[in-house]
Amino acid sequence: MGDPRKHRKKYSGPLHPWRRTRIEEEKILTEEYGLRNKKDLWKMTSKLGHFKKQAKSLIARQGSQADLERGLFLAKLQRLSLIGVDGTVDDVLSLNPKDIFERRLQTLLYRKGLAHSALQARQFIVHGHVFIHGQKMNVPSYLVPAGQEALITFDPKSALADPDHPERMIKEKAPVETEKGKKKITEDVVEEIIFEDEGVKA
Numbered sequence: 001m002g003d004p005r006k007h008r009k010k011y012s013g014p015l016h017p018w019r020r021t022r023i024e025e026e027k028i029l030t031e032e033y034g035l036r037n038k039k040d041l042w043k044m045t046s047k048l049g050h051f052k053k054q055a056k057s058l059i060a061r062q063g064s065q066a067d068l069e070r071g072l073f074l075a076k077l078q079r080l081s082l083i084g085v086d087g088t089v090d091d092v093l094s095l096n097p098k099d100i101f102e103r104r105l106q107t108l109l110y111r112k113g114l115a116h117s118a119l120q121a122r123q124f125i126v127h128g129h130v131f132i133h134g135q136k137m138n139v140p141s142y143l144v145p146a147g148q149e150a151l152i153t154f155d156p157k158s159a160l161a162d163p164d165h166p167e168r169m170i171k172e173k174a175p176v177e178t179e180k181g182k183k184k185i186t187e188d189v190v191e192e193i194i195f196e197d198e199g200v201k202a
Helices: 020-032 038-060 064-079 097-101 105-111 118-126 146-151 179-201
Strands: 130-132 152-154
Touching: 020 038, 020 097, 038 064, 038 097, 064 146, 105 118, 105 130, 105 152, 146 152
Parallel strands: none
Antiparallel strands: 130 152
């Protein structure tokens, strides 16, 4: 046997862990995209930082090899719908965390209306109910290429494949009856009763 492979961290944490503005921004993103913890958040922001680092390097370089690498780099980001078809390397530098979070499988499942919330979408994926192009995908953070977005479905053998499944049906909120509403209903009923009584007497 060879030496076991050393597992390296796929993310880097913040340089200033107690900065208030950053903590508040991370809290908003964590809640909006149904992230399990800050580690999930940092993995995505680190990936975005890696893309930007590559872009800066390619902007500074010249020559045929640099042109080839730029083309491959842009094609990759275009497949992920992070930049448009006419996007340039400069456009990569303007990407923000939300751009990459919107391409996660968890987010797209929710946006397609196949889950009531991002957290529920995560649950469906982790439990193996979600397929992409006929293959099971249980990684919520998977960045979905544009060509696969329309191929996101539920496992045909899963109970969730039925649109009428209780977990998929939209739950309507019960109407809130205020004190004012109760009073109005009571007055209408009383008036109706009085009117009917007068009609009977007549």
